[in-house]
Amino acid sequence: MILVTGATGSIGRHLVRRLDELRAPFKALVRDAAKGRALGCPYVVGDFDDPDSIAAALIGVDRVLLNGPGATPTADGGPQPMVAQQRTLIDAAGRAGVRRIVKVSVWRAQQGGRLAQGAHWDIEQHLKASGIEWALLQPSGYMQNFLTGAGTFSADGSLIAPAHDAPVSYVDCRDIAACAAVLLTEPRGAGATFILTGPEALTMAEIAGHLSETLDKPVHVVTLSPDDMTERLTEQGLPRRFATDVAHLWSDVGTGSLTATTPEVENLTGHKPRAFTDFLTTNRAAFG
Numbered sequence: 330m331i332l333v334t335g336a337t338g339s340i341g342r343h344l345v346r347r348l349d350e351l352r353a354p355f356k357a358l359v360r361d362a363a364k365g366r367a368l369g370c371p372y373v374v375g376d377f378d379d380p381d382s383i384a385a386a387l388i389g390v391d392r393v394l395l396n397g398p399g400a401t402p403t404a405d406g407g408p409q410p411m412v413a414q415q416r417t418l419i420d421a422a423g424r425a426g427v428r429r430i431v432k433v434s435v436w437r438a439q440q441g442g443r444l445a446q447g448a449h450w451d452i453e454q455h456l457k458a459s460g461i462e463w464a465l466l467q468p469s470g471y472m473q474n475f476l477t478g479a480g481t482f483s484a485d486g487s488l489i490a491p492a493h494d495a496p497v498s499y500v501d502c503r504d505i506a507a508c509a510a511v512l513l514t515e516p517r518g519a520g521a522t523f524i525l526t527g528p529e530a531l532t533m534a535e536i537a538g539h540l541s542e543t544l545d546k547p548v549h550v551v552t553l554s555p556d557d558m559t560e561r562l563t564e565q566g567l568p569r570r571f572a573t574d575v576a577h578l579w580s581d582v583g584t585g586s587l588t589a590t591t592p593e594v595e596n597l598t599g600h601k602p603r604a605f606t607d608f609l610t611t612n613r614a615a616f617g
């Protein structure tokens with residue numbers, strides 16, 4: 330039995346469909362029963378912040394997709410909640426006899442890194458020390474960020490780019506889910522880390538071009554320095570320290586830290602990763 334956490338999220342919603350297609354026994358972890366019913370698959374209600382609910386959800390489970398929220402503002406830049414949340418699940422999984430955990434991490438996870446980069450590194454170390462078989466997915470930026478907004482659009486619908494607009498190898502969450510499904514249903518990948526990217530790297534100017542064409546309206550790019558980005562996020566109500574960290578990570582991306590492409594999606598799934606133009610065509614209606 331597989332437990333899919335983050336089942337209502339950008340990867341999870343595709344993963345539950347894929348596991349259903351594969352007829353693999355699974356249940357989704359949801360915080361809200363109504364969301365579980367909407368997923369239309371077996372589900373269990375639980376919350377990373379409620380260890381008893383996680384222990385109960387893990388009964389009869391032998392494989393887990395570990396995925397949850399990204400970085401959030403914390404008081405005085407304290408530890409990211411995801412660290413305690415995911416450690417709770419890993420510890421409970423150890424007690425429940427889970428055999429394998431497939432964790433969604435982030436590309437460039439590193440010790441002492443800002444926000445998600447440092448938090449995921451901490452969780453990765455905890456998982457590696459747990460004695461449970463593991464596989465790590467380290468994706469590039471998600472194409473789905475352009476659907477959720479996720480800091481990519483300004484109020485007037487323009488795209489925001491760092492001063493140096495290096496290309497990013499955005500990956501479709503459907504492909505991340507397909508990779509996770511392989512690792513949850515086959516023996517491959519024990520103790521391996523997979524950097525997952527799309528087939529090509531695109532600048533914000535190129536993304537704007539694709540969006541303009543698909544939406545049949547001009548989409549402009551606004552270039553911001555890290556300081557300008559920090560101010561903009563602070564004006565939107567985010568704490569200054571969090572805003573500064575986000576702006577620095579974003580400016581790192583502008584130096585090309587997420588530009589490379591890898592063959593991992595095709596190696597794992599047997600199909601080429603989806604291109605950004607495929608993503609736009611599939612999700613055209615969601616852009617309004």
Ligand SMILES: NC(=O)c1ccc[n+]([C@@H]2O[C@H](COP(=O)([O-])OP(=O)(O)OC[C@H]3O[C@@H](n4cnc5c(N)ncnc54)[C@H](OP(=O)(O)O)[C@@H]3O)[C@@H](O)[C@H]2O)c1
Nearest residue numbers: 335336337338339360376377397398399434435445470471
């Ligand atoms: N966005 C990117 O470009 C990118 C790139 C690389 C890695 N990542 C990583 O990908 C992961 C997912 O990020 P995302 O933004 O795409 O989020 P997401 O998966 O779309 O949403 C978060 C999921 O976690 C669930 N969740 C939230 N709090 C929970 C709790 N206390 N207990 C149990 N479940 C909880 C949410 O359920 P509800 O429906 O109940 O809220 C939702 O299903 C993050 O770890 C992030 O660091 C993101």
